Amino acid sequence: MTSTENRQLPNAADKAILKSIATQVVLNCPSLQDTAHELATDLLKKLGVADLDPDHVYYHRFKTAQSNSRTFTGWEHTFEKPYESLTLTQLVIHRFRATDQDNADLLDLYGGFYSAGPQTDIFDERNEVRLHGSEVLKDFWGINFSDLYRNKLHAFWTDYSDDFRTLAKGSFLSKAIEARENGQLSVVDFQSVLTAVIGSLSWPVSLQTLKTETLSGAGLRVCALDIAGHVATDILRIVDSNGRQILYVPGQTQAFQVLETPTDMHWWMLGQMNDPFNRQTFLNHFALADRQEINQNITDLMDRLVSTWGRGDHHLINQKDQLVTGDAFTWLRNAARTAMSAEADLSLTSNGDLRKRLWIGYLSAGLKVFGPMAVVGWPVALPVIGASLANMGLNVDQAVNGKTSSERKAGVIGAVLSAIDALFNLPFLKGAGSLAEGGAEAGEAIESVVYEETAPETDITNETGAAGPLLEDISPGLSEYGQRPPVPNNWQANELLEGETPNREIGKFQGIYQLQSNPSTAIMMNDTAYYVRYENNVNGPGHWAIINPENPDAFAESIPVRLTEEGLWETVPRNGLVGGGKAATTGTPPPRLSTYDVPLQLRDVLTNAAQGLEDRALMDVFDSMSEVDPYRDFKAIRKRLYQDASQFYENPQLPPRPPVPLLAAASDGETIIQTVLEDARGLVVGESHSEIGSKQFLIDNMDTLARRNVKTLYMEHLLTDFHQVDLDFFFENKVMPASLEKYLNGLDAGQMTDPLKRYTFLEVVRAANKSGVRVQAIDCMASYRLTGMRVASSESRTASTARQKMMNFYAREVIRADQAAQGAHKWVALMGNSHANTFEGVAGVSEMEEAIGIRIEDVAEGTSKGIEVDPGRTLLDGNIGSSSSRVKSDLLLQVEIPWAARTMPEIENLLSSPGTYTLKQEPRSLFLVHRSKDNSIVRTAIEETGGRYYIERPSWGSMNSQRFNSIPALLKGLDQMGMKLAGWSKPLL
Known part of the structure; x- marks a missing residue:
C-alpha cells in the first residue's frame, strides 16, 4: 500500500454533530446535587437571604441551648459542637425528620441555620443565618423536591436515550483504540473486542455506524460482571470460547483488562477491593443499594474473597454470569437509566414517604451512610459515555472534583469531546474496507499515518467579563500543537x-x-x-x-x-500526529497563542532580548531609526498589553472567593493540598523568588498534587512565546532541551536560589515532569521584559504596579485558555508574592481564578509556626516596586531551611563561635562565610570547574583546592575537619 492511493476522509459533519450531541447530553443530564443546589439558592432568595451559597449554609442540631436576645432565633449554642449537620443543599434532598412536623417550634431551639460548619463550637449572632426552621420546613412541603427531580430524570431519558447510547458506543471504540495504541490490547484482543460488540466496522467511523445496533459476534459472549451476587451496572465482560475474558470498565484510566483465567479475574478483583481508595472507585460501577450492602459487609466479603482465593475457589465472582443479550450499548444505556432511577428512589423522600418513615441515610447513624453528600445523578451515568471517574472524584469524602456545576460539566465535556476527536482522526484502512474482515492482518492494513496540523479556531480572547470557566464564556484554547520540536x-x-x-x-x-x-x-x-x-x-x-x-x-x-x-x-510535535487527511505536506507555521505573543518571524532576532540580554534595546526612548525594527514591533505589543491590562483593572469583574480553609498549624503538605483543593479550583504558591521553601514544598509534594488530579503547574518567569515549545517537548519526550535548561539555570543563578541546587526553578520543572504534571508558562516577553517602558506622568502610581497588572492579566488569559483546551482541571501555580493575591489594590491570580493563595516564607530551624492565616508582611527594600510594600495571601506557610540568614548582620549573629559557618548567595556567586579563630567573619568564594566544587584556602590543608562532586560533599569535608554548619542540625542530603 502506498500513500498515493485515494482515501476516504473522516466525515467532518458527523464529527460536529456528535460533538453537539455530547455537549447537550452532558449539559442536560440531571444531577441530584445541582438540582437541589438551584432550589436551595432560590429558597434563600425567597426568604430574604441573598449572596449565600447553600453549600455553605448549615442546619445544625444540638443537645442544649442558651437564650440570647441578640440572635435571630433567641437561642445560642456555645462550647458545643453539633451532633448532626446538613448543608441546605443536602437538607433539600433528605428533608427534615418526620417528627419535626409536629415539633416545628423546636427547630429553632435545638437547631438553627449557620454559616459556620460543624467544626466550630460557638454558634450565635456572629455566624447565624436569619432563617426559621419552621419556615423552611413549610416551603419543603410546598416544593416536594422528590417529584420535581424524578420528573426531570424522566424527561432526560425521554429526550436523550438514543443519543446516550450513541455516545456510549463512540466512547467504547475510542477507548479500545487507545488501549491498542498503549499496548494494553493486542491486535487479536482488539479484533475480539470489536467483533463482540461492534461487528463489521468500516473506516473512517461514521455517525450512522455509532447509531447502528449489533448483536454479539460468533464464538464470543458479552456478560455483566458481578461480585457476591452484586451486578455492576456498566462493566462488560467479553468471554471467548476458551474462557478468556476482556473487561471493559468505563471511566477508568485503563478501560480494558485482559484476564486469561478465572484465577486472574479473582486476583484482579482482590486488587480492586483490598485497597480502600481502589474499592471506593470500583464500587461506583454498582448501584447505590449494592454499594451500601457491600460496604456494610466489607469485612466478611474480603475474608471470603481471600480464603476462596487460597483454595482456588472462584464462585464469588461472576456467579450470576448475566448474559448481555442484544446490543451491548443498549444494555449499558438501560442499566444507567435504571441505576439513576434506583438511586433516586433510595435517596429521595416524597411528602407521602415522610409521614411513614425517617428519611433514608440517617436512621440512627447520622451521616454514616451518605457521608457529606451522596453523589447521585449525572456522575453515575456519564462514565459510560467517556467521563473519567478519577477526574470526577467520585467518593464518599469528595462530591465532585470541581466547585461549580458548570466547571464539573466542562471537565466532562472536555473528556468526551477529546475522545470524539481521537475517534474521527484515526488512521483508516485502504479504501473503505471492513476492519472486522481484516482479521489478524488488521495490524498491517493501516499503512501510513498522515500528519496534519490544524490551527485552533481562535486565539485567546480578551473578554473582561466575570471570571470562571463557565461553558458559555470560557475562552477557546491554546494551540493543540506546538512548534516543531528541536533536536538536541x-x-x-x-x-x-x-x-x-x-x-x-x-x-x-x-x-x-x-x-x-x-x-x-x-x-x-x-x-x-x-x-x-x-x-x-x-x-x-x-x-x-x-x-x-x-x-x-x-x-x-x-x-x-x-x-x-x-x-x-x-x-513534528507528537500531538500534531493526526490520522486522516491528505498526504503529508509542508506544515504551516503554528499560530501565536495570543495577540500579546511575539510573532514567529521576530522570535529569532528577539531571543537574546527575551533572555534579558538586551535591555537597552527594549527601552521606549531607544529607537534604531531603521525602517524595519523588531524591537519597535515588540514595544508596540508590550504597550498594547499594558493598556488592555490597565483597562481590565479599571473595573475588574471578580468571581466569588472559595472559603479559606481552617488548618491545624502542624498540617502536612498532603493535608494542606487536599483541604485547599476541596473548594478551590487551584492553589497559588506565592514566594520571594530567592527563597527555597516554596520550591521545596512543590518538589516534595509533586506526587501528592498529581494524585489529587492536579494536571498543570502554571509558572511565572516562563514565557509562552519563547519557552512553551521546549516545555511541551520536555513533557512529551522526557528530554529537557538544552535551551530550556540553560534558561532555568540562569534564572536560578540570577534569583540566587538554593545553593545546594536541590530546590530550584530547574528542579521544580523536573519534578513536575517526573510526576506527570504539565508545566505551562503564564508570562510572555511583553509581560516580563518591562525595562524602560514609559507611561504618562499621570499614571505614575499605575506604573508602580504595571508588572503586576500585566502579568496577572496575561496569566488569567492563559489559564482560562488552557483550561478550555485541556478540560477544566485542578491546578497549582508558582509566582511572586505580589501576584498571588491582591497587592496594592491589584487583584491577584487567586482572586481572579477562584484559587487559594499560600505565601511560603523561609525561616530558621525551630522557628516555624506551620500554616496559619497570613498576617501579611511589609517589605522595606523596595524590590517589588516601592520603598514600602505589603504582601499578603490567604494563608502563610513557614518552611525551615538552613540558609534563612541572608544579610551580613544576620549571618554575624548566626555565627556565634569560631569554626561555625554558613553559605551566602550573591548574584552568580556563592560564598562560604565562617567565624575564624580570631573571631572575625571571613568570606571565601566556592569555585566551580567542570561541575566540581572547591575552595582555595592554603591554611586549610587538604581542603585547599580539593574537588568535590557537590556542595553537600564539600560541606561534609568541612564538618570532618571540625567545623560546624550554624543554625541547622538535620542532614543536608
Whole structure:
C-alpha cells in the first residue's frame, strides 16, 4: 500500500454533530446535587437571604441551648459542637425528620441555620443565618423536591436515550483504540473486542455506524460482571470460547483488562477491593443499594474473597454470569437509566414517604451512610459515555472534583469531546474496507499515518467579563500543537551518509538510508545525519522518529519526523500526529497563542532580548531609526498589553472567593493540598523568588498534587512565546532541551536560589515532569521584559504596579485558555508574592481564578509556626516596586531551611563561635562565610570547574583546592575537619 492511493476522509459533519450531541447530553443530564443546589439558592432568595451559597449554609442540631436576645432565633449554642449537620443543599434532598412536623417550634431551639460548619463550637449572632426552621420546613412541603427531580430524570431519558447510547458506543471504540495504541490490547484482543460488540466496522467511523445496533459476534459472549451476587451496572465482560475474558470498565484510566483465567479475574478483583481508595472507585460501577450492602459487609466479603482465593475457589465472582443479550450499548444505556432511577428512589423522600418513615441515610447513624453528600445523578451515568471517574472524584469524602456545576460539566465535556476527536482522526484502512474482515492482518492494513496540523479556531480572547470557566464564556484554547520540536545537538548520528543513497521507492522506506550498522536506519535532515526508527500507531505502522544514539531503545526519547512533498525531512510535535487527511505536506507555521505573543518571524532576532540580554534595546526612548525594527514591533505589543491590562483593572469583574480553609498549624503538605483543593479550583504558591521553601514544598509534594488530579503547574518567569515549545517537548519526550535548561539555570543563578541546587526553578520543572504534571508558562516577553517602558506622568502610581497588572492579566488569559483546551482541571501555580493575591489594590491570580493563595516564607530551624492565616508582611527594600510594600495571601506557610540568614548582620549573629559557618548567595556567586579563630567573619568564594566544587584556602590543608562532586560533599569535608554548619542540625542530603 502506498500513500498515493485515494482515501476516504473522516466525515467532518458527523464529527460536529456528535460533538453537539455530547455537549447537550452532558449539559442536560440531571444531577441530584445541582438540582437541589438551584432550589436551595432560590429558597434563600425567597426568604430574604441573598449572596449565600447553600453549600455553605448549615442546619445544625444540638443537645442544649442558651437564650440570647441578640440572635435571630433567641437561642445560642456555645462550647458545643453539633451532633448532626446538613448543608441546605443536602437538607433539600433528605428533608427534615418526620417528627419535626409536629415539633416545628423546636427547630429553632435545638437547631438553627449557620454559616459556620460543624467544626466550630460557638454558634450565635456572629455566624447565624436569619432563617426559621419552621419556615423552611413549610416551603419543603410546598416544593416536594422528590417529584420535581424524578420528573426531570424522566424527561432526560425521554429526550436523550438514543443519543446516550450513541455516545456510549463512540466512547467504547475510542477507548479500545487507545488501549491498542498503549499496548494494553493486542491486535487479536482488539479484533475480539470489536467483533463482540461492534461487528463489521468500516473506516473512517461514521455517525450512522455509532447509531447502528449489533448483536454479539460468533464464538464470543458479552456478560455483566458481578461480585457476591452484586451486578455492576456498566462493566462488560467479553468471554471467548476458551474462557478468556476482556473487561471493559468505563471511566477508568485503563478501560480494558485482559484476564486469561478465572484465577486472574479473582486476583484482579482482590486488587480492586483490598485497597480502600481502589474499592471506593470500583464500587461506583454498582448501584447505590449494592454499594451500601457491600460496604456494610466489607469485612466478611474480603475474608471470603481471600480464603476462596487460597483454595482456588472462584464462585464469588461472576456467579450470576448475566448474559448481555442484544446490543451491548443498549444494555449499558438501560442499566444507567435504571441505576439513576434506583438511586433516586433510595435517596429521595416524597411528602407521602415522610409521614411513614425517617428519611433514608440517617436512621440512627447520622451521616454514616451518605457521608457529606451522596453523589447521585449525572456522575453515575456519564462514565459510560467517556467521563473519567478519577477526574470526577467520585467518593464518599469528595462530591465532585470541581466547585461549580458548570466547571464539573466542562471537565466532562472536555473528556468526551477529546475522545470524539481521537475517534474521527484515526488512521483508516485502504479504501473503505471492513476492519472486522481484516482479521489478524488488521495490524498491517493501516499503512501510513498522515500528519496534519490544524490551527485552533481562535486565539485567546480578551473578554473582561466575570471570571470562571463557565461553558458559555470560557475562552477557546491554546494551540493543540506546538512548534516543531528541536533536536538536541548530541543526537547527530556518527555516520557519514555522503555517497550513500536513500530509498526512493514510494512507501514506508522512502527517504530512508538503510545501513549495515545498529541502528540500521537514518535520515538526512538540514544537512545533518540522524538515526531513526519506525514507531507504530494504534495497531499498525505509524511514523519515523529520530532517536538518541546513546539510548536508541528508549521509547520516550524520540522525536517524530515526516517527509514533505519536497522530499525534505522535518520534525513534528507528537500531538500534531493526526490520522486522516491528505498526504503529508509542508506544515504551516503554528499560530501565536495570543495577540500579546511575539510573532514567529521576530522570535529569532528577539531571543537574546527575551533572555534579558538586551535591555537597552527594549527601552521606549531607544529607537534604531531603521525602517524595519523588531524591537519597535515588540514595544508596540508590550504597550498594547499594558493598556488592555490597565483597562481590565479599571473595573475588574471578580468571581466569588472559595472559603479559606481552617488548618491545624502542624498540617502536612498532603493535608494542606487536599483541604485547599476541596473548594478551590487551584492553589497559588506565592514566594520571594530567592527563597527555597516554596520550591521545596512543590518538589516534595509533586506526587501528592498529581494524585489529587492536579494536571498543570502554571509558572511565572516562563514565557509562552519563547519557552512553551521546549516545555511541551520536555513533557512529551522526557528530554529537557538544552535551551530550556540553560534558561532555568540562569534564572536560578540570577534569583540566587538554593545553593545546594536541590530546590530550584530547574528542579521544580523536573519534578513536575517526573510526576506527570504539565508545566505551562503564564508570562510572555511583553509581560516580563518591562525595562524602560514609559507611561504618562499621570499614571505614575499605575506604573508602580504595571508588572503586576500585566502579568496577572496575561496569566488569567492563559489559564482560562488552557483550561478550555485541556478540560477544566485542578491546578497549582508558582509566582511572586505580589501576584498571588491582591497587592496594592491589584487583584491577584487567586482572586481572579477562584484559587487559594499560600505565601511560603523561609525561616530558621525551630522557628516555624506551620500554616496559619497570613498576617501579611511589609517589605522595606523596595524590590517589588516601592520603598514600602505589603504582601499578603490567604494563608502563610513557614518552611525551615538552613540558609534563612541572608544579610551580613544576620549571618554575624548566626555565627556565634569560631569554626561555625554558613553559605551566602550573591548574584552568580556563592560564598562560604565562617567565624575564624580570631573571631572575625571571613568570606571565601566556592569555585566551580567542570561541575566540581572547591575552595582555595592554603591554611586549610587538604581542603585547599580539593574537588568535590557537590556542595553537600564539600560541606561534609568541612564538618570532618571540625567545623560546624550554624543554625541547622538535620542532614543536608
